[in-house]
Amino acid sequence: MGPIRGRKKKRKIDNENGVVCGSLEEGSVDWWDQFCKQITGSVSPSKGVDEFELIFKVSRKTFNYICSVVSEPMMAKTTNFAFLNGKSMSLNDQVALALRRLSSGDSLIGVANFFGTNHSTVSQVTWRFVEAIEERGLHHLQWPSTEAEITQIKSKFENIRGLPNCCGVIDTTHIMMLLSASDRTVDVWLDRKDNHSMILQVIVDPEMRFHDIVTGYPGKMDDLSVLQKSCFFDLSEKGERLNGNKLKLTEGTEIREYIVGDSGFPLLPWLITPYQGQELPEIKTEFNKRHFATRLVAQRALARLKDVWRMIHGVLWRPDKNRLPRVILACCILHNIVIDMEDGVLDELTLTPQHDSGYQTEVCDMADNKASVSRDKLALYLSGRLPV
Incomplete structure (x- = not known):
């Protein structure tokens, strides 16, 4: 298990509704609003935290922590993922997409339509996330x-x-x-x-x-x-x-x-x-x-x-079938992270x-x-x- 309870925050969060992770640009408090605009018509930002949790199955605090866990391995590769409108995906966007894919049970096309991207991007981003959470989050699942x-x-x-x-x-x-x-x-x-x-x-x-x-x-x-x-x-x-x-x-x-x-x-x-x-x-x-x-x-x-x-x-x-065991492992690690974060x-x-x-x-x-x-x-x- 990871040292979550009582863990000192690396950076002060001035707005408890903000998502703070990655770079300052990615971690700005308006990421959620920007994200909602990106998928206009799919989400109503006025519903705030409840809508966030409904979509991603985790709180913003846990989302923030997950971003911090996978940030380095996910951003180390040079692949530039983008939405259909050409806007590059930030770390937050990629984590959000992967969490949506794993938690919704929707098809690749369904998730792609929700985010305004293509199904191959959904597949690649999700797999990169699975690799990252396995590499950096395994301390949450151990004897x-x-x-x-x-x-x-x-x-x-x-x-x-x-x-x-x-x-x-x-x-x-x-x-x-x-x-x-x-x-x-x-x-x-x-x-x-x-x-x-x-x-x-x-x-x-x-x-x-x-x-x-x-x-x-x-x-x-x-x-x-x-x-x-x-x-x-x-x-x-x-x-x-x-x-x-x-x-x-x-x-x-x-x-x-x-x-x-x-x-x-x-x-x-x-x-x-x-x-x-x-x-x-x-x-x-x-x-x-x-x-x-x-x-x-x-x-x-x-x-x-x-x-x-x-x-x-x-x-x-x-x-x-070769990748599925690692997807299952990633879901088990995420299950534990939610518990460790007292979500x-x-x-x-x-x-x-x-x-x-x-x-x-x-x-x-x-x-x-x-x-x-x-x-x-x-x-x-x-x-x-x-x-x-």
């Missing part, structure tokens, strides 16, 4: 690096439904694609629902921030297969992750750091899944309820990701756990014996029945 960070995460998870020493929630979703019948790899991407899709696996903290993602694999792969191909799996199996302080439950009983996931994932010493089966004993039923309530954090995070960055929400028309736009969003409509959770039968014992002890502890 906690300090004990204080991970301690805070564990405390907040325990406050949800009592799960102690929990460090994250893992979940997956499908990014839908409409592929050409002439695509020689078309069958590779056909998933169990007969859709062409790419999988996204995430590990989320209590504030719905992504701390680890894996994407690029065909949607037909199950959760176990994707997990096993991840660096997170290798690091956890080697004891290089989730290897912090163990929590003493009772005398002689400890619980290590772990993440939680649904029944599509394997039960491992560092990955706790729910009990399977019908008519479970009361202790196991109660554990599953707590487990499910905790997992909702990841479901809501993925739903918000797709709802805000709608380019990956619907069905992508013949996407470049008020989030307050207006409805939280829903629906992110993968039509896909039922598969069941993974892989279970580690030691993990089963640890889960039983955890269930007993949460029920208050663990022997002292």
Whole structure:
């Protein structure tokens, strides 16, 4: 995560409604008014901040920060992008265009018409932005690096439904694609629902921030297969992750750091899944309820990701499958930036756990014996029945 909260501003902002980034010309307080004039008829500048947030899905404060992050790599190249009237695009214009493309879900032509440019410019500017946010914004998406960070995460998870020493929630979703019948790899991407899709696996903290993602694999792969191909799996199996302080439950009983996931994932010493089966004993039923309530954090995070960055929400028309993983990563970084900036736009969003409509959770039968014992002890502890 980036050092956002409490971060000193490099330049005083005299008008809180102004966008300050890039050069003085680009960052002048009237950029928004000039932008509105550029796309006359599409936006009413009189609506101010609300209209800005509606169009770009971020506040002006966050827009300003994003501009500062991508400024150097985006402006380093000499390509001169322009509107159809010949006016050159400033940094603000380019960031605005890219955010609109990623957040609206509109086609290249739709975004081009909105901005008064051509679709090839929309494509090039968006890709340049994706490269820049990946290059300079990746510090917003990383595993906690300090004990204080991970301690805070564990405390907040325990406050949800009592799960102690929990460090994250893992979940997956499908990014839908409409592929050409002439695509020689078309069958590779056909998933169990007969859709062409790419999988996204995430590990989320209590504030719905992504701390680890894996994407690029065909949607037909199950959760176990994707997990096993991840660096997170290798690091956890080697004891290089989730290897912090163990929590003493009772005398002689400890619980290590772990993440939680649904029944599509394997039960491992560092990955706790729910009990399977019908008519479970009361202790196991109660554990599953707590487990499910905790997992909702990841479901809501993925739903918000797709709802805000709608380019990956619907069905992508013949996407470049080599570039798509980096577009997904850029959307995940932007998702985290909005959280790190404590953006008020989030307050207006409805939280829903629906992110993968039509896909039922598969069941993974892989279970580690030691993990089963640890889960039983955890269930007993949460029920208050663990022997002292």
